[in-house]
Amino acid sequence: MKPKNRVVFFTVLVIVALTLVVSVSVIAAKGGGEISGEYYGTTIDSQDVFEYTLTNGEKGKKAMEVKIITYGGIITSIEVADQKGEMANVSLGFDNLLDYETKNPYFGCITGRYANRIALGRFTLDDTTYCLDINNDPNSLHGGFVGFDKKVWEVTKAEVGPYGPVLELHYLSEAGEGYEDATCADGEAGYPGNLDVYVTYTLAGNELRMDYVATTDAPTVVNLTNHNYWNLAGEGAGDINDHVLMLDADRYTPVDPTLIPTGDLPPVAGTPFDFRTPKPISNGIRSDHEQIVIGRGFDHNWVLNRPSPDDETMILAASLCEPQSRRRLDVWTTEPGIQFYAGNFLDGTLYGPSGHAYRQGDGLALETQHYPDSPNQPDFPSTVLRPGETYETSTIYELLINPGNCRTR
Numbered sequence: 001m002k003p004k005n006r007v008v009f010f011t012v013l014v015i016v017a018l019t020l021v022v023s024v025s026v027i028a029a030k031g032g033g034e035i036s037g038e039y040y041g042t043t044i045d046s047q048d049v050f051e052y053t054l055t056n057g058e059k060g061k062k063a064m065e066v067k068i069i070t071y072g073g074i075i076t077s078i079e080v081a082d083q084k085g086e087m088a089n090v091s092l093g094f095d096n097l098l099d100y101e102t103k104n105p106y107f108g109c110i111t112g113r114y115a116n117r118i119a120l121g122r123f124t125l126d127d128t129t130y131c132l133d134i135n136n137d138p139n140s141l142h143g144g145f146v147g148f149d150k151k152v153w154e155v156t157k158a159e160v161g162p163y164g165p166v167l168e169l170h171y172l173s174e175a176g177e178g179y180e181d182a183t184c185a186d187g188e189a190g191y192p193g194n195l196d197v198y199v200t201y202t203l204a205g206n207e208l209r210m211d212y213v214a215t216t217d218a219p220t221v222v223n224l225t226n227h228n229y230w231n232l233a234g235e236g237a238g239d240i241n242d243h244v245l246m247l248d249a250d251r252y253t254p255v256d257p258t259l260i261p262t263g264d265l266p267p268v269a270g271t272p273f274d275f276r277t278p279k280p281i282s283n284g285i286r287s288d289h290e291q292i293v294i295g296r297g298f299d300h301n302w303v304l305n306r307p308s309p310d311d312e313t314m315i316l317a318a319s320l321c322e323p324q325s326r327r328r329l330d331v332w333t334t335e336p337g338i339q340f341y342a343g344n345f346l347d348g349t350l351y352g353p354s355g356h357a358y359r360q361g362d363g364l365a366l367e368t369q370h371y372p373d374s375p376n377q378p379d380f381p382s383t384v385l386r387p388g389e390t391y392e393t394s395t396i397y398e399l400l401i402n403p404g405n406c407r408t409r
């Protein structure tokens with residue numbers, strides 16, 4: 001080899017070696033961690049439930065720990081450090097299965113088959129009308145009386161993958177599910193189609209990623225999300241009114257008095273719904289704006305800013321910061337909307353694992369989703385899934401120590 005070629009050869013070799021070292025260290029930094037499962041309890045109808053613990057970081061130096069039970073795919077705890085390195089559980093929940101079975105206001109769960117409301121529990125698909133449970137009078141909410149949040153899911157994977165610990169849950173929702181006592185004399189009962197659903201939780205560094213995949217054997221509607229209630233100061237630490245929130249949305253979907261979208265997509269500008277620049281949640285939560293009065297505070301869907309209506313890339317939807325602990329949550333999603341629900345219906349009658357009563361506003365949900373009542377709103381992005389298609393959606397909850405203010409868009 002000529003000296004000049006030798007120089008080129010070694011330079012290329014060094015560049016390739018450096019690239020390999022950098023990419024391996026990124027995977028190593030993201031990967032590692034552990035996953036373990038143990039018996040959690042037995043349901044009222046005698047099904048065994050297990051709890052899986054996902055931790056990241058090196059043994060003894062965990063930076064984040066997430067616990068998930070096979071009942072409802074519920075996240076029972078998310079422990080993460082504050083600015084002083086002190087860990088706290090930032091997720092509202094219970095310390096026992098019976099409370100999850102009998103009292104859960106959707107803490108931490110997978111919500112489906114249709115997250116959020118369907119007006120009057122009815123929708124028409126391909127000329128057939130389907131009737132669902134009216135479990136939130138006069139509407140159907142979060143899949144009906146026994147939604148995905150109340151099913152025992154099968155564990156199909158529990159392993160440490162290249163990015164960290166992975167838990168994959170599976171549930172087969174049979175045609176007709178979501179119907180118990182609604183009356184719909186001339187229509188079909190329950191959701192059509194057998195829906196085969198996989199939900200995968202991956203803890204990659206301080207990112208908890210949720211991937212949802214579903215297929216059907218007949219046309220149906222699907223809208224899946226997670227309904228974790230966050231309090232970045234720690235569950236039971238008080239209300240979330242001082243949390244600062246950014247939502248990257250120029251528009252939202254105002255609702256009628258039963259919380260069904262009117263179909264309009266007005267701008268947030270000049271209203272309490274304008275979170276484009278981060279602001280404390282207290283700013284606007286007691287406004288006399290008609291929509292705040294209807295929602296008893298914030299309980300609305302925001303239309304996320306996307307380059308085009310059919311864009312499904314992963315975008316930053318929300319950033320939530322708590323000023324004392326300096327914990328920050330960034331929510332990334334492939335979904336078109338996000339429901340910000342400020343825990344308006346918590347009333348001090350439920351007790352969390354630390355023994356504190358949860359009062360109004362003691363936690364908030366950021367539910368990435370398609371807009372409420374889409375099956376009845378032809379102008380909203382479609383939630384119809386047909387045989388041969390695959391429903392795929394992902395959301396990332398990234399927990400950080402906030403170096404300054406809440407993230408701006």
Ligand code: GLA
Binds near residue numbers: 141259367
């Ligand atoms: C959703 C809804 C709220 C409420 C909660 C559960 O977030 O938008 O209106 O029903 O679920 O309490």
